[in-house]
Amino acid sequence: MGATGVALMLTGAGLLLAAPPATAAEVSYKTECIPPPISGLPAVQGTTKVNVTAPATAKVGDEVEVVWKTVEAASKNPDVLNLDKDTVKPTGTIKVGGAGAGSGELKMEGPRQNPPIPKNSPMVLPEMKGKLKLTKAGDVTLTPGAYTINVSKPMSTDTKCTPKEEPKASATIKVTDGGGSGGTTSGGGTSSNGGTSSTGGTTTTGGTTSTGGTTTTGGSDSGGSDTGGGSTTGGGGDGKTDFPGKEAAVEYACKSPGPASIKTKITVNAKKNGGSYDLTVVTAKGVMNSPAALPAGALKPSLQLTLGGADKGSVGVTGTGNKDPLEQGKPVDLPDMTGTYKPGASGKATLAPSTLTIDVSLGGQKIGIPCTVKGTAPVSLELDTAAQPGGASGSGSGSGSGSGSGGSTSSSGAAGGDLAETGSSADGALRALALVAGTVILLGGAVFTFTPWRRLRGTR
Template identity: 70%
Template sequence: MLGGAGLLLAASPAQAADTSYKTECIPPAVSGLPPVEGTTVAQLTAPAEAKVGDTVEVVWKTVEAASKNPDMLDLGKDTVKPTGTIKVGGAATGTLQMEGPRQNPPIPKNSAMVLPDMKGTLKLEKAGEITLTPDAYNINVSKPISTDTKCSPKETVKTGATIKVTDGGGATTGGGTTSGSTAAGGTTSGSTTGSTTAGGTTSGSTAGGTTSGSTTSGSTTSGSTTAGGTTSGSGGGQTDFPGKEVAVHFACTSPGPAGISSKVTINAKKSGGSYALTVKTAKGVMDSPAALPAGALKPSMDVSIAGADKGSVKVTGPANAEPLELGKPVDLSDMTGTYKPGASGKSTLSPGTLTIDVTLGASKINIPCKVKGSVTPSLELDTTAQQGGTSGSTTSGSTGTAGSSAGGTDSGGGLAATGAEGTGTLRALGLVAGTAILLGGAVFTFTPWRRLRGTR
C-alpha cells in the first residue's frame, strides 16, 4: 500500500560502490576550450533489496569529476548544479534522471570540481534483479553567466548498484520502471518499456496507444501533447501553453559582450486566434560592465517562427527598475509580445536575436546579439491562420520579420562583424575598449561603459 501511494521506501540496507570510467567533457561553446578527457568516479547508493510496488531513492555521489575548473575563473559558492542519467537494466529497462541542488563550496580556478550529490526516485514494477549504471552528466554553472559542460562515457561502464526486487503482491504493468514520484532534490524518473524522461516531464506507453504529455509530479495530462518538452495542440479549450527551457548562445556586436549564454523559455497564452507571448531568460545572464542607473538597460528579442508558419515576433521587456552595480549579475526583464498566426498547422517558436538597448541621457547604444549555432524550439503550437498574421509579413510586436531561418536560428552562426559602423558608434560615444571580464571559463571584452556618461 505504501509503495502504491508513491511513498519513498528504503526496504533494506543501502549499497554503495565506486564506479570509474573514461569520460569526455565538452566545455561551453562560447568558451573556446577544447574537449577534456578524464576519469569519472561515481558512487551509486540504492537499497540492496525491495519489493514490487516500492518507490526507492537512488543517490549519485561524484567522488571525482572528469574535468577540473579551468585556470580562468574562481567559481563562487552555490553556483554549480549537476544533472545526470543512470541506465536501468536487468528486469527493467530505461533511464533514470538524476538532479542535484545548486550547492557547492567556492571552487578556485585550476582545482577539482566539487559537485553535490544527485538524487532520483525509481518505482519498482516487476520482480527480478535491476542494475543501475552511471552514464552521462552535465555541470551547470550559473554565474557570471549560465554555462553547461556536458560529460559522457568513452567506454563501457560497469554496473554501479543492483536492486533485488521480490514479488510483494503488488500489481505489475509489464516490466520496466515507471515515473511518477519525485524526491526532494531529485527529478521525475525512469520510463515504461524503455522510454526516457528528462527535466521533470514524463513520456510513456499506455494501453491502447502512446500518450506523450506535459506532467506535474508524474501525472500525465491528456488533451495537450508534448514532444521533447514543447507544447502542441490548441484544442479542447486549452489557453496556457508552457514552453521548454532551452540553452542558447548569443554572439553580440561591439561594444557589448562578445557573447552571452542563457536558458530561454517561451510561454504562450491563447486569446481568440492570437497568442500572448512571454519570454524569460535565466537569472544573471551577464555581469554589469558599468554602474548603470534605473531605466538604462532594456531587452527585446525576435522570436523565430518556423514550421507551418514563417517569420518572427518582436517581444520587449521593461528597463531595469533598480540601479545596476559594476560587476553584479544582471537579470533581464521578461519580454512580452503578441503572435498572430499567418498559417494553419504546427508551428515552432524559438529564441532569435536578443537586443540590449542602453540609454544614458541623450546617448543611446544598441547591441544586437544573434543566435550562434543551432537552437532547439522552446514551444510548438497548433495554429489557425488569422487575417494579417505573421507569415510573410514584417511588423513589430505582433507579427514577424521575413527572412528568419527555419529552426529559429539567425543565419551566419559566427560572431557578428565589428566594422566601420561599430567603430563610428564607439567614436561618437567616446568609448575605448578595455574592461575584461571572465565569463564561465571564456574571456569576453567589454567597453568600459562607465564612460557613456561622458561628453561626446
C-alpha cells in the first residue's frame, strides 16, 4: 500500500493529524486570579502570555491535537514557599470559533510535571493538551481563556484565573470540505482535576449555592419564616425531660479564610439533666463549601448560644471533627454540637444562635474562622428554668456572642481558648495559615498570587 493510501486510511479513522503545526501567535491578556479561600488572600490582577499551536490545515472529520503553552505566568512564585518537583498541574479552556466553526470550548489539561520552583522565581507550568474533532469546513480560531493551577503539596489547592479582557486568537486551522455539518466539538481532553479546568464555569464545584441555599436541606419549608419563637417547657412539674427547639434561620458573615457568608437553619434541642440541660445543636446540611482538601478530623465547629429572657450570658457548644475527608469546594455538613446549660436564674430563659467558629487543624496548627451573626438571630428554644449554683447569670460571662459562660473559656466567640487569631486582615490569616515552627504548612493556596509578595504586604 502506498503512502497516500495509508494517509487516507488514517484520516478516515479520525486519528490525530500529522500535518505541520500552525505558526502560533503569542497572545497576552489581563487576568484575575482568585487564590483558594484557605489562603486568606484577595483576588489579584496579572497578565497571562500564551502560545496555542495546532495543525495549519485539516479536513472535516479529522481529530487534531491542540497544545497550550504558557509562555509567562503573571508573577513569580512568592518569596514564601519552595515548590517541589512535579506538584503543579494546570487545566484550562480554549474558545473555539471562526467562520467554519460556530462556537464552543475545548478543555485542556496538563500533566503534574514541573521542575522545582524556588521562592521568588518564575512560575513554570507544563504544556496543556486537548483533542478537537472538526465537523465543518472553514477557518477555526483557537483563543486561550480561563485556567486553573492546582498545587498538590503541602495540601491540594486551586488558584482559579479568568480573563478580564477578550483575548485574541492564538492559532487558526483551515478546514477543507469533506462532508459533515455543525460546529467543531471537543474530542476529549476532559479534566481529571475535579472540573477545575474552567473558572468561568464555576458550576463544576457541585453546587456552590449550597451556602446560600441550605434552607432547602433544613427539612421544612413551613418553618422558614416562623423562627421567632421557641419551645416552652411548661410548668416543670409534668415530668417532661426532652425539649425540642424550633429552626432559626441565621445568616453569618465570616472572616478569611472562610466563606464570605453562610446561611443556615439552626435548631437548639435540650434534655433536662438534674438542674441543668444537655444541649444538642443541629445545623442544616451543606452549611459551607470546604475551603481546601482536608483529612478526616481536620474541620471542627463550635457555636455560642446567647441567653435571654430571665437568664443572661452565653453557652458554648462544640462538635466533633469531620468523619470523612473533605474535597475542596464540596459542601460540608457540620456535625451536631453539644454542651451543657446550667441556668443562673429562675423563669423563662431563651437560647438563640450566636457566633459560629470553624476550626481547621493541619500540621499541629489550628486556624479559627469566626463567623458573626448578621442582624439578630431568632430564638430557637425557650425553657422554664430554676437557678443553679454557678449558673450562667452573674458568672462573669457577657451577654453578647463573643464571650462564654458556664465554664466556656472562649474569648473570641468560640468554645475553647486556643484558637489562632486571624484578625481582620488577610495578612493575619495568612500568618496563621502559613507558619508552623518556621515551616510553611498551608501555603499551597498562596502559590499563585500573581503579585509580588512585598507589594501585597505593603498594600496592607
